[in-house]
Amino acid sequence: MRDHGRETLAVLIGLAFLLALPFLAEAAGKGFYVTLFTRILIFGLAAVSLDLILGYGGMVSFGHAAFVGVGAYAVGILSWHVFDGSPLMTWPVTLEGTENAFVVWPLAMLMGGLFALVIGAISLRTTGISFIMITLAFAQMLFYLAIGLRKYGGEDGIALYNKSQLVPPIDLFDRTTFYYVCLGLLVAFLAVCRRLTRSRFGMAVQGARINERRMKALGFSPYRYKLTAFVISGAGAGLSGALLANAAEFVGPAYMSWQRSGELIVMVVLGGMGTLFGPVAGAAAFLLLEEWLADLTEHWQIILGPILLFVVVFARRGLWGWVAGQGREDR
Amino acid sequence: MLETRDLYKHFGGLVATDHVSLSIREGELHAVIGPNGAGKTTLIAQLAGELRPDGGAILFDGKDVTRTPVQRRAASGLARSFQITSVFPSFSALANVALAVQAHAGHSFRFWRRAAHDAALTGPARDALELVGLGSRAEVPAELLSHGEQRQLEIAMALATRPRMLLLDEPMAGMGPAEGASMVDLLRKLKGRYTILLIEHDMDAVFALADWITVLVHGAVIATGTPEEIRYDAEVRRAYLGEETV
Incomplete structure (x- = not known):
């Protein structure tokens, strides 16, 4: 069985480190690490949402970046209308643009979930390679759709004039504030996923990954549970997209590129599939390596490749397996 | 409780289920025996809903379930175990x-x-x-x-x-004598409480447990009856039991 004490300790140390990071970075005079770790938290959130379907549900979605992009565009488009002063739509009701985070962030999740519902409903009729290819195809469609959005910058995307607004004293332009907002959302999402994966719903989804035939013989209809997991995952990715738009103050089609989807898979595999916390570690490892190795050579992925290979070959449950102990699912 | 009418299934030129008509009464332990390749597992797969027959009908509780998907059949009380452990x-x-x-x-x-x-x-x-x-x-x-x-x-x-009915596909497959004996004890406990269709290789177990036996050879029913009738059925002995000697 997995060593629960060790895993709990690892989570607490990780959390303590992340809580202290802005102070450490400022004290060391390396404030840009706050920005870098904000990205890590945001990509960590996207990777955790992918782990929900990839690690727990066995659904190898190769189009997860699309949902991140959808969330980012939700923020970007509404913000653009505020800047432009034009309404988002005038029929059947008039909707104005907005930068209120309490509106646009849930909306980003909703849009991520909606797109996941449509894409998942079709893709989940297939399995294996076909599923990978269909999710990839849908993501590419959205990628080119975004390029086609002339009004919203097309290929050039949208530069955000303003960040999302929370309640007044909280100013997301302050990088430390924004960092803690991202950390809070990541922790909340992890807590929700933790409950989910251990609930009846989570058991049904995991059962469908391990032995779908047996699940049907027991009387389960796996499709509906897999689709629900896919939608929840899409909503999580949408939220990370909303944060990404705020972090970069920019939204563009590149967010949805298939390379991005691949990077998210790498983060999950590197960190440890089906571990929830692992993908956060995976995101950190990936983005830190990118940061450090890119100083050495622009072909930094030549170094990343062997590292990834090493981890996959020697650690069945990725980096998190090393940290929290190798082991099978709990229970 | 469970009935098949003229069930037919072929894989290419191989007839796996050859116009099989079975009737399993409520509360009965009905064993299906036959040599390897007789189509026993194919039969169970059709009853459970994993394989669609090419012809004929399956009735569960008087309702035609021939085209009902496996999870709906399971939900309506038809449970199966697998020959190859599936946990x-x-x-x-x-x-x-x-x-x-x-x-x-x-x-x-x-x-x-x-x-x-x-x-x-x-x-x-x-x-x-x-x-x-x-x-x-x-x-x-x-x-x-x-x-x-x-x-x-x-x-x-x-x-x-x-479940209201159990489809057991060789529950004793690969078991040692001691394990097999405890499985027989278990099946004896279940007998009477559930309607059971049992596929089994172990003849001692089958003759000890079954109320009714159907013998399947090359996908076709060659005999059906009480254990006593089957034991002394000339055709069964020639086609099957003789080879293995009971």
């Missing part, structure tokens, strides 16, 4: 059975409460484990159970779905 290896024995309970405890869109601490699932699951003799092994991951214990777990999972 969730990384889950504990208890979690395996709890998942089977969950399958019949309404929908699983319950997102918050931890399933492992849900007495509505673990209570019946423990009962089923006790019944098959795995009570003391509840916390052990299924992959670490012995082969015989995994076979028992198979049965416990089928029972936990609170």
Whole structure:
């Protein structure tokens, strides 16, 4: 069985480190690490949402970046209308643009979930390679759709004039504030996923990954549970997209590129599939390596490749397996 | 309770189920025997709904279920165990059975409460484990159970779905004599409480347990009757039993 004490300790140390990071970075005079770790938290959130379907549900979605992009565009488009002063739509009701985070962030999740519902409903009729290819195809469609959005910058995307607004004293332009907002959302999402994966719903989804035939013989209809997991995952990715738009103050089609989807898979595999916390570690490892190795050579992925290979070959449950102990699912 | 009419299935030129008509009465333990390749597992797969027959009909409780998908058939009380052990290896024995309970405890869109601490699932699951003799092994991951214990777990999972009928595909496959004996004891306990269709190679077990026996050779029924009738049926002896000597 997995060593629960060790895993709990690892989570607490990780959390303590992340809580202290802005102070450490400022004290060391390396404030840009706050920005870098904000990205890590945001990509960590996207990777955790992918782990929900990839690690727990066995659904190898190769189009997860699309949902991140959808969330980012939700923020970007509404913000653009505020800047432009034009309404988002005038029929059947008039909707104005907005930068209120309490509106646009849930909306980003909703849009991520909606797109996941449509894409998942079709893709989940297939399995294996076909599923990978269909999710990839849908993501590419959205990628080119975004390029086609002339009004919203097309290929050039949208530069955000303003960040999302929370309640007044909280100013997301302050990088430390924004960092803690991202950390809070990541922790909340992890807590929700933790409950989910251990609930009846989570058991049904995991059962469908391990032995779908047996699940049907027991009387389960796996499709509906897999689709629900896919939608929840899409909503999580949408939220990370909303944060990404705020972090970069920019939204563009590149967010949805298939390379991005691949990077998210790498983060999950590197960190440890089906571990929830692992993908956060995976995101950190990936983005830190990118940061450090890119100083050495622009072909930094030549170094990343062997590292990834090493981890996959020697650690069945990725980096998190090393940290929290190798082991099978709990229970 | 379960009836097939003129069931027919072929794979290319091979006829796997050759116009099989069976009738299994409520409360009966009905054994299907036959040499390897007689089409026994193919028959069970059609009854359970994993394979669609090419012709004929399957009636469960008088209702035509020929085209009903496997999960709907399972939900209506037709439970099966697999010849090749089919469990969730990384889950504990208890979690395996709890998942089977969950399958019949309404929908699983319950997102918050931890399933492992849900007495509505673990209570019946423990009962089923006790019944098959795995009570003391509840916390052990299924992959670490012995082969015989995994076979028992198979049965416990089928029972936990609170079925009205069991389709057991060679529950004693690969078991040693001692394990086999305890499985016979278990089946004897289940007999009468459930309607059972049993596919089994072990002739001693079949003749000890069955109320009714159907003999399948090359996909076709060559004889059906009480154990006594089958034991002395000339055609059965020639086609099948003679080869193995009972």
